[in-house]
Amino acid sequence: MAASKAVSMTALLVICIAALYFTIQSPSFWTGPTIINEPSYIQFPAPKFTPEILLSAPRRSSAKPNPNGKLAVYTVSTYSFESHQKTSEIKVIDIASGLSSLVTNEKTASEPNWLGASAELLWLREGEKGSTELVVGNVEKAGQTHVAGTVHASISNVKLTSLGTGRIAVAFTAKSWPNGTLYNEELEPKKLSTVRLYDSTMVRHWDKYVTPQKSAIWYGKLEKTNGRWRLGPLSNALKNTRLESPIPPFGGENDYDISSTGLLFVAKDPSLNPAFNTKANLYFVPVEDFSETPSSKPRIFENEALQGAASSPVFSPDAQSAAFLQMEKNGYESDRNRVVYVPNLSSERTSSRTRLVETRTGQDGWDLSPGSVAFSPDGSMLLLVVEEKGNDILFKVDLTVSLTNSPSHPEPLTGSGALSDVRPLKVGSNELFISSTSLVDNSLYTILDPDHPADARIISSNSRDGISFGLSSEQISEIWFQGAGDYQVHALVMKPSNFSENQQYPLAYMIHGGPQSAWTNSWSTRWNPAVFAEQGYIVICPNPTGSTGYGQGFVDGITESWGGLPYDDLVKGFDYIKEQMPYVDTDNAVALGASY
Secondary structure, three states: OHHHHHHHHHHHHHHHHHHHHHHHHOOOOOOOOOEEOOOOOOOOOOOOOOHHHHHHOOEEOOOEEOOOOOEEEEEEEEEEOOOOEEEEEEEEEEOOOOOEEEEEOOOOOEEEEEOOOOOEEEEEEEOHHHOEEEEEEEOOEEEEEEEEEEEOOOEEEEEEEEOOOOEEEEEEEEEEOOOOOEOOHHHOOOOOOOOOOOOOOOOEEOOEEOOOOEEEEEEEEEEEEOOEEEEOOOEEOOOOOOOOOOOOOOOOHHHEEEEOOEEEEEEEOOOOOOOOOOOEEEEEEEOOOOOOOOOOOOEEEOOOOOOOOEEEEEEOOOOOOEEEEEEOOOOOOOOOEEEEEEOOOOOOOHHHOOEEOOEOOOOOOOOOOEEEEEEOOOOOEEEEEEEEOOEEEEEEEEHHHHOOOOOEOOEEOOOOOEEEEEEEOOOOOOOEEEEEEOOOOOOEEEEEEOOEEEEEEEEEEOOOOOHHHOOOHHHEEEEEEEOOOOOEEEEEEEOOOOOOOOOOEEEEEEEOOOOOOOOOOOOOOOOOHHHHHOOOOEEEEEEOOOOOOOOHHHHHOOOOOOOOHHHHHHHHHHHHHHHHOOOEEEEEEEEEEOOO
16 A cells, blocks of 8 residues: 555656646746746657658857857747648757756747847847848846847848947848848848859859848947937948858858958958959958948958868957968968967068968878968957868967967867867956757757866767767777878768677678768758668768878879779678678668769
């Protein structure tokens, strides 16, 4: 009788806890801060990882910490196979506890940004007839929102910077007509023909046709009066310049930056035919008053040694200098990015405008290509996100050393995984807030001190380091094998979660496209090795000749050998697997991939 009563009480307790759990998880719109110890979709035991689970798992964006380093804002989108609909949410995570609260689950809400040092956020919301509303809300005051302004076009890539108490500069990108006015597709008359007429080359890039409407950077000023923010008049920073930024078709928020002194951006050289040239330049638009049009044309910053594509422009913390990335060769999209430093944005002396940040190169040097650059919060270092041997790693470069005649060797701050974003944790601190992924975790937030990288601390893992997917980092390994020439080829390996060396498993041999790209230890909803591994395959992802992350010489090796060295590398990789990995059944193998 006592045992039966104890069982009943235990069952009742489980039911109550379950009811409380699902009550807490239910999303709502501004009903007070809903505390969620993420992830809310975790199940025990974890179900078998399938394509359905991959596609329905919540997708969390990179997070942006507020100036005091206590909160960070991010977005989450989730697809439901039951309703066949996607839900979108904006959430805030408490950095100290790792708990999250729901800000809004409005379907079209996006791109949240902190409004200065307060608890206020600004985000975008779709308006009527193709317009975009700038909405302001406070994470500490549920339900109190207002529209700061409406832009009569579709906008994106919003960036903010403080101009002092109650004043914030805002910038965004939008399609614009050749005369510099905003373009709104929904307000245009419906075309009765799909015919396009061109009288010059560069008709289409990738999957985007060239149109009269070009990407442009717009700016304005938000001012707070009587507790409400209001958006002032807007200006097109690129009007009458023949410049286009972000650079199509892949350019976005990383093609420009904003500070209290103006705008910094990269754009293709308008004097060259874009169909045959990749050369881009860095431009600076001084802005004295963000409520007025620019008083001068964009200033150009060039380095004679670099004639290729440019990317990742960033202001220094004091907004007096800048850094960006640029390739050496014009017309070669897979050239190595060099780091360029602009010591004085106000300088009119061409000879002192840019300086290469030197790193030791050669056989024992550093021959990698950064994907992005940023300043450390104190401005003494440059932070580079670099692909290296199947990982996207954060490196630091001491500016005081690299700008001398003694080139330095960039120092790695992280090891495995793939960084997607790095930001200052808070004002007055050199600590960094890092967003990343891996082959088993679709979102990870970490705090790292560049002076003590080994002491990095995890704030939040969206999948509990893969546990909610039934995955583990122990499933991931790597192999190196002899390539077609005098070099080794690297490959990532992923085994099933129930792997046993005493069994044999069919092979999924995954071939990446590009061809100058690479498989990395990162999460993907397109080609995800874990999906195949959990169906019972050994997944091997080789990075043959032409792959990135192994030095520029390895990338260049594919030139005039597209069907040669890479193919031979893949064949040798298959032979290595057959001879050296007895648990792989190469008589039951499939090669798969996309593009080239």
